[in-house]
Amino acid sequence: MQATALLHLFQLASPSLPIGAYSYSQGLEAALEKGIVCNEATARAWIVEALHHVVARFEAPVMWRLLHAFAAQDLAAVTTWTERFVAARDTAEFRAETIQMGYSLTKLAIDLKVADDALRTLLEAQPEVPLPTALAYAAVALDVPHEAALLGMLFSWAENQVLVCVKSVPLGQVAGQRLLLSLQPELERAAHTAMQLADDELSNWSPGLSLLSMQHEVQYSRLYRS
Template sequence: MHAHALLHLLQLSSPSLPIGAYSYSQGLEAAIENGTVKNEATAQAWIADALHEVVARFEAPVLWRLLHAFAQRDGAAVALWNERFIAARDTAEFRAETIQMGYSLGKLVADLKLGDEALLQILQAQAEVPLPTALACAAVALEVPPEAALLGMLFSWAENQVLACVKSVPLGQVAGQRMLLALQPQLERAAQTAQQLQDEELSNWSPGLSLLSMQHEVQYSRLYRS
């Protein structure tokens, strides 16, 4: 990867990217509340299961398709996967999360004038912009290779999950870094899965996670918005 593309990827993957990712746990806080996640071992198992059973089988392959659709300036394909991703959000919190972060990143793309006019027109043509759509547009605009953008998205997701565990289980900072190191081979495997799945194989079927998200909506005490 060229240095400029690597630097752009680091910027897109940075926790300082102003899209509010740190404020969401994606159901993890509810799992901590009910005792499913209670220490380093259960936290790592939770993140790995969510990675392989949900993210690698739906969020990541949708991003992979959006990356190629934006690269080809294929507005119809972008609209198709944009709509399918939003429709697959099965709780109000999950839907609000991706729309809020997508809006923030999409606004950043527009404010920084990233990419050409065709890219911006495709992005702005969407009635609502979830995070994968905005991220794909930004990555293509910044000339980040699709394989790298996919890994960056997966690492950012894992890092946010680990940070939620560090703060809420709670775990120490060393434990958090140990978890991220242990997850790296699994992130690579998840990226490979995302690139290989056919359209009819995509699935975000995870009823346990959906129930936890619904419980989080009415959780008495919470730090996160999902």
């Protein structure tokens, strides 16, 4: 990868990207409240389970398709996968999360003028922009290779989950870094899965996670918005 594209990838995957990712746990806080996640081992088990059964089978392959759709300037494909992703958010918190972060990244990318008019038109044609759509748009606009962009998205998701565990289990900083290091082969496997799945193989079926998300909506004490 060229140095410029690599630096752009670092910027998109950075936790300092001002889209509010730090304020969401994607159901993990509810699992902490229930005692499902309580130490380093259970934290890793939670992240790996969510990675392979949810993210790698729906969120990542949707982004993979959006990367190709933006690169081909295919408005129909961008719209189809954007609408499907939003429709698949099965709780109020999960939907609000992706729309809020997608809106923030969209505004940032447009303000920074990272794309030409033709590419920006594809994005502005969407009534709602979830995070995978905004990420795919920014990655294509910044000439980040598709595979690298997908891995960046997966790493960013995993890092956010680890940071939630460091702050809320709590885990030490060394334990957090050990956990993140141990996830690298899992992230590679998840990326491979996402790139190989056919359209009719995509699924975000995870009733346990959905129930935890709904319970989190009425959880008495919470630090995160999902």
